[in-house]
Amino acid sequence: MIIEVILLFYLFNLMKELHAGEDAAAELKKKRSFKKYTYRGIDLEHLLDLNLADLAQIMHARARRRLNRGLKRKQNSFLKRLRKAKKEAPELEKPACVKTHLRNMIIIPEMIGNIVGVYNGKVFNQIEIRVIFF
Helix, strand or coil: CHHHHHHHHHHHHHHHHHHHHHHHHHHHHHHCCCCCCEECCEEHHHHHHCCHHHHHHHCCHHHHHHHHHCCCHHHHHHHHHHHHHHHHCCCCCCCCEEEECCCCCCCCHHHCCCEEEEECCCCEEEEECCHHHC
16 A cells, blocks of 8 residues: 555656656747848848948959859849749748750849759759858
8 A cells, every 4th residue: 555655645646747848848939039130240131231332342252253243134134033032922932933945144132032043054953042042
């Protein structure tokens, strides 16, 4: 009888500790947020607000030189088509693929989230532009 009571007490304490551990894990999961992406110490939200001239100042030399010289007509029309595809996409869905031959286009923050079909000489390879590409 005493052994049964001790075992029940021990099992009760074990169950109590297990539930406490689950609650702590649930709280930790709630506190955990998504990874905050930065580029050279600047958050993604602030990067989206920058214009091309300010963005060029924080990029590496090759990209800075190219952006300072200005984007050509093809690059501007490509960005225009990306904006249009993103605007026409339904909420919480990926935008339609935008095909291009511009393999050497510099990825800028406003392109993040778009799907681009890059021509390799034979087919268009679809690429989703993510934060890690920037």
